[in-house]
Amino acid sequence: MPTTPPRFRLSTSPEIALSAAGGLSLLLLASLVLGKIGAAWLPGAGALLTLSAATAIVLALLRLPRVSRIAQVFLAGAFLATLIVALALPKALPAMQAALLQGTAFSAFLTALGLIRAPVRRSSLIARAAEGLFAHSARARVFAVSLGAQGISVLFNIGTIGMISDIARNHDAARKAAGKRGIDSRAMTLAALRGTLLMTVWSPIGLGFAIVTSAIPTLDPVRFFALAFGIVAVLSLAAAGLDAAATPVPPGPRPQDPAPEGAGRALALVLAAIAGLIALTLAAHRLLDVSFLIAACLVLPLLAALWPRLEPGLRSPGPEGALTRLSAASEGMATESTIFLAAAVIGAAVAAAAQAAGIDALIAGGQLPALGVILACLVLIPAVGAVMIPHTIVMIMAASLFGAGPVGTDHPYALGLALLFAWALAIAASPISAMSIITGRELGVTPQRVTFALNLRFTLGLMAAAALVVGLVYALD
Known part of the structure; x- marks a missing residue:
């Protein structure tokens, strides 16, 4: 009997969709980086940038059925906002085109970031480096984890929290089984959370840093990185010291676990890799005259390709190709x-x-004092996160609104610092942020309890310290 042919379905199979996403992502990265690098001398560089923007839109539409509901709402809002501007404010269309290209760069950067996260997640080197942070007595351990997690999270990002928490639980169980004093795994998890939060203020391959340096034209990214890193270093030492001092130490001997074999070398190698990543990004920014965002789009895939060669255990036994990794x-x-x-x-x-x-x-x-605007950004962006509204769009709105205007022109470093601290504080204050959710899961509590109870003192203290620092930089800016 003849069979009825199957009806054509619009949705593609997962394999075809993944392959298409990989090819489009490669086209997006290549056209954006080549277009930006060759803007001054490459004929057709403008066409490459237009191609990258068109590719980003096609890629977003292709992935639309598989992204979260909030992402679908945001994309619909972007199309609606463009239509309204075209009808009501046509003179602003060039700014909308520039924003589309900026969003394209964000999209490419996130894909490049996804490339480096794949080998980092499987890296035994990073796991050994994290293990070495526990070879201390109770208070010194809190201090080491607070600072060490901040460095490791440059590469491992939110994965640092779960990894530190797992290591802490394993050490606690092993010590108790041996009749030794246990480890406060909750304190370790919170220390990892706080280190990861502070990293988001200064990391030049972080999203907050990318938003700020892209939005404020008068900001020198290299000087800004040095300023942010120096300020966070001082605040990190103070915060870790306070956490360590508040850690109860029972009477009696204070044993410590010996560092696993190779842990010190592993930590040194990881920190060297992070320093090398930052140095390469700075060099690409200066030598190629491109933004940190574009420099990272060039450097991160390079590091992702080199990492499995530096750590042979990461090499896939199967025929996993570059396009497959890019698709993933x-x-x-x-x-x-x-x-x-x-x-x-x-x-x-x-x-x-x-x-x-x-x-x-x-x-x-x-009529609107610049310092008032800057401090309002510092407070309002976290407040938005606290009421479970995604703070991303508010952060980008504030950066777009004030970055190229009088505030950003006259006080670029004060505004940039306020926005970066606001970014970190919004993550800390939001019960729907990935860090709060992961921390809550590791501690067996709700994200709301993490945000509004366990980590509240740290968040408020960081906000007060940030306000003082921003005010000082404003006075000197």
């Missing part, structure tokens, strides 16, 4: 890439509307 990285960061692409466009639309309403004139005329 693209798919793993699909939701974040869609959100940042859309948020850049929405932020530009809000900035255009605010500028049309005369906000720049109010700031320039003194």
